[in-house]
Amino acid sequence: MSIQVILALAVFVGAYILIATEKVPRVTVALVGAGLMVIIGATDKKGIFFSQESGIDWNVIFLLLGMMIIVGILQQSGLFEFLAIWAAKRAKGRPFVIMVMLVLITAVLSAFLDNVTTVLLIAPVTLLICDRLNISPIPFLIAEVMSSNIGGAATLIGDPPNIIIASRGGLSFNDFIVNVAPIIVILLVVFIGLCWLMFRKQLSFDPARVTRVMALNEREAIRDVPLLVKSLSVLALVIAGFILHSLVNLEPAIVALLGAGLLVLITRLETRKIFADVEWQTLLFFAGLFIMVGGLVSLGVIEAVGQAAIEAVGTNYLGATAGLLFGSAVFSGIVDNIPYVATLAPLVNDLVQAGGQPAQPLWWALTLGADLGGNATAVGASANVVVLGIAMRNGHPISFWTFTKYGLIVTAVTVTLCLPYLWLRYFA
Template sequence: MEFTPAMTLSVIIFAAAYLLIVTEKIDRVIIALGGGVLMALTGLLDHENPYEAIDFNTLALLISMMVIVMITQRTGVFEFLAIKVVKLAKGEPWKVLVYLSFITAIASAFLDNVTTILLILPITLDVTKDLKIKPIPFVISQIFASNIGGTATLIGDPPNIMIGTKTGLSFMDFVINVAPIIVPILFVTIGAFLLVYKKYLHTKEENKKKVLLLNEYEAIKDKKLLTKCLIVLGLTILGFILHSVLNYPSSVVAMTGAVLLLLISGVNPERVFKEVEWKTIFFFAGLFMLVGGLERAGVLEVLAKSIVQQTNGDMFLLGMAVLWVSAIASAFVDNIPFTATMIPLIQEVGVLTGMDITPLWWALSLGACLGGNGTIIGASANVVASGMAEEAGYKITFGQYFKVCFPIMLITVAISTVYLVLRYLI
C-alpha cells in the first residue's frame, strides 16, 4: 500500500499535536481537542459522524467509575486504608511505595487498570499528605503497576480483552502464558523506582510517629454509606469478572453500578458530577479523534502490514517485530486501535502459513500493554493518574515522566523478549 496524501496529512497533524503536548506550551486538553477538530475539518474523519472515532465505551467506563469513587470517597474509607498502609509500613516511605505498588498490580489483574487507579490513587495522595512527602514517585510507580498487573489476565487491560474475544483464548490461557513473566517484571520495576526515587523516599521521624498515632477507625465518616458503596463496588467488580459470560460491555457494568449507587446513596448527583474529572475525559475524546484520523487514513494498517512483510513469515522475527513495534507504538499511539489492526493481520499470517500463531498473541499482549507505560499518554491509566495528581496540585510533565519511565518500559519489554524467546520462539 502506497503512502497517500491523506496518510501524510494525518501524520503531520498527529505529530504537530504530539509535539505541542510534549512542549507543554499550551494545555494538552486544548491541543488534543484542537487536533481532533483538525482531523475532522480536513476530512480525515467521517464528515457525517466525526465522533465515531471516540471510544464512548471507554469514556462511559471512566465517568461511571469516577462517580462510584467520588461517592465512596465521602465515607472516609480511603483515609482509613491510607492509615492502615502507613502503619503496616511503619511509616517508611519506601515500604509504602512497595506495598501500594503490589496492591495496585494485584487489583489491576482482576479489574481494568483505570478502575484500579481510580480506587488506589486517592489512598496514595492521602498517605503522602500525612507523611509530608511528594506523591509523584508513588503515582508513577502505580501507573506502571496498574499496566503491568493488567497484562497478566484476560480482563486486566483492553488489548487482552480484544485478543481473547477475537481468538477464543480464555482467562486461564492468559494466566498460564502471560502471568508468569509479569511477576518478575513487577519486582524489577519496583526495584528500579526505589533506586530512581530513593532520595525522595524519606520523611522526618516526627511525621512517621504522628501518622502511626492516628486511629484509622475514626476516619470512617458514614458507615451506612460505606456499606452501600462496598456492596455496589463488589457487584461491579463481579460484573467485570463475568462480563464475557454476561455478554455486557464493561462500560454497561460500570454505568449500572454508578446509577445504582446514585439511587441508593442519597448523594446529590449534581455535586458528584461536578467532581468528575471532565478535563481528563475531554483529553481522551481529543486523543481518540487524533488516533482515529491516523487509523482511517490507513497509517496504522500500513505499519502493521510492513511488520508482516519485513519478517517474511519467520516466527522468531515475527514475534520480535510484533512485541517491539507494539511496545514502541503503544507508548505514543493508543494501544486499542493498534491492537485492533494487528489482530486480523496476525490471523491472516496463520491462514497463509499454516503456522501455530499462538506465541504472536502473547507478543502482542505484552508489547501493547507494557508499551503503554512509556509515556504519560501511552495508556488510559496514565492519563487518569496524571489528571488526578494535577488536581491535587502535583503536575507530572511529559518530559519528567518520559525521562524516567521510557527506559524502564524498555527494560520490561527486554525481559519479555527473553521470556518469549526461551518459551515460544526457539
C-alpha cells in the first residue's frame, strides 16, 4: 500500500469521524477534506470537474439546485400550508396516522420521481403539520427520508444508483418493477411497524391543538392562485420529463434546471425570493463528499475492495448475491451510494457477463443493498443529506447519531429480509 493511499484513507476516515461527531460543521469538513485530497495528489482538477468515475456528480448537484428553486417558488403559493392542514384534518390530528400517511405518500412518489425530489416536496409539508400540532418534526422527517430510500428502490428512476445500474446492465424500467417492486411492498409494511416501535413514545397528542387545527379552513391557506397554477404546471412538466427522460434524451438534472428556468421566467419573482430556499451548504457538502470519495476511486481503493470480494465468491452466485447485498449495504452507509454504485457496477457487469443468467440476481443484490443501505447513516444517501439540511435550516437539527441509531435498525431489518426473497426468487 503506497503512502498516497494511506494518506487518502486517513483524510477520508478523519473527515468521516468529524462528520459523525459533529465537532466541526460538516460542510467545512467536506470542503477541507476535498482540499487535502487535492494536496496529496489523490485527485486533480480533471478528476474533480470532468471525470464521471471520480469527479463531482453534476447530475446530482444540478438536480438538487433545480428542484430547490421550484419547491421554493411553489412554497410561496401557500400549497404546503393547504396540504398540511388537509392531512392533519383527515388524520384527526393523530400523529402516528399522519406519519403513516406521509410515509406511504413519500414511498409512492419516490418510485416515480427520484427520492431527492420527493423529500424536497414532502419536508415543507411535514414541518408545517408539526408546527400546527406543536410536535417535533424530527421523527417524521427521519421516517420519510427512509421511506423515500425504500420506495425509490422499486423503479429505474426512483433512486440515482438505479439509473447507473440500468445503464451498465442494459436493464429496463419493467425489469425493476418485476424484480424489485414486490419485495419493496413487503418492506414498506414492515417499515411502518418499525416506525411504531421506534417513534411511538415521541408522538405526543395535544387535544387542544387538534381542536384548533380541525377548525381551520385549508382553502384559506392558498395565498396566490396564479402562482400556484404556474408552479404546478411546471412541476407536472418536470415530472413528465423525469418519467420520459430516456425518450426525450434529457438527464433529470437538465429537466430540473429547464423547469426552474421556465418557472423563474413566467413568475418574474424577485431574485431574493427565488433563491431564498436553496440549501447552498447542502450542495457544497455534496461537492466535497464527491471529491473525497473520488480520490479513493482514483487511487483504486474502492475497486480493489470490490474486486477482492468478487474473487472470493468465484462462481458461487448465491454466496456472491448475499455478499454483494450485505457488502453494498455496509459501504453505502459509509459513502454516498451514488459513487459506490458507479464504482461497483462495471465489476458486477463483468461477473454477470461471465456467469450468464445464473449471475443475473447480482444486479438486484447491488440495487437493494445500495438503496436500502443508504438508510444506515446520515450520509448514506443523497436524500438523507438534503433532509438534514432542511431540518437544520428550520431550527430542528438532526444529529448524525440521532439519524444513524434508527437507520442501522431499519437497514439491518430490511436488508436481511431481502436475502430470503432473493434466494426464493432465483435460487430455490
